[in-house]
Amino acid sequence: MAEFVKVATVSSIPDPGRTAVEVDDRVVALFHVDGSFYCTDDVCTHDGGPLGDGPTDGFQIVCPRHGARFDMRTGKALTMPATQPVIVHEVRVEGDDILVRLAPD
Numbered sequence: 001m002a003e004f005v006k007v008a009t010v011s012s013i014p015d016p017g018r019t020a021v022e023v024d025d026r027v028v029a030l031f032h033v034d035g036s037f038y039c040t041d042d043v044c045t046h047d048g049g050p051l052g053d054g055p056t057d058g059f060q061i062v063c064p065r066h067g068a069r070f071d072m073r074t075g076k077a078l079t080m081p082a083t084q085p086v087i088v089h090e091v092r093v094e095g096d097d098i099l100v101r102l103a104p105d
C-alpha cells in the first residue's frame with residue numbers, strides 16, 4: 001500500500017481553493033473546502049480534462065473542458081458528459097502539512 005506523502009501546506013491553499021500536485025510521478029488535484037481537504041486524480045474521466053484547473057462549486061469539481069461535475073468527497077460523476085467516477089485519494093493533515101496517499105490504480 002502506498003505511503004502518505006507531504007504535498008502542500010494548509011496555509012498555502014485558500015479555502016475555497018484548489019491546486020494540482022505531484023505524488024510519485026502522478027498528478028493529482030487537491031481541494032480545500034469548508035476547512036477540509038480532498039484529493040482526486042487530476043484527469044477527468046470523460047476526456048482527460050485537468051480537474052485541478054477547473055472551478056469548484058461547494059463540494060463539486062467542474063471540469064474546465066466540457067463542464068462535467070464530480071463530487072470531490074466520493075469521486076462520483078454527477079453530470080454528463082462524464083459517466084465514470086474519478087479516483088479519490090486519502091488525505092491527512094498533520095499540523096500545517098497536507099499528506100496524500102494514492103489509491104491503488
Ligand code: FES
Nearest residue numbers: 044047049063066
Ligand atoms: S474532459 Fe471533462 S467533461 Fe470532457
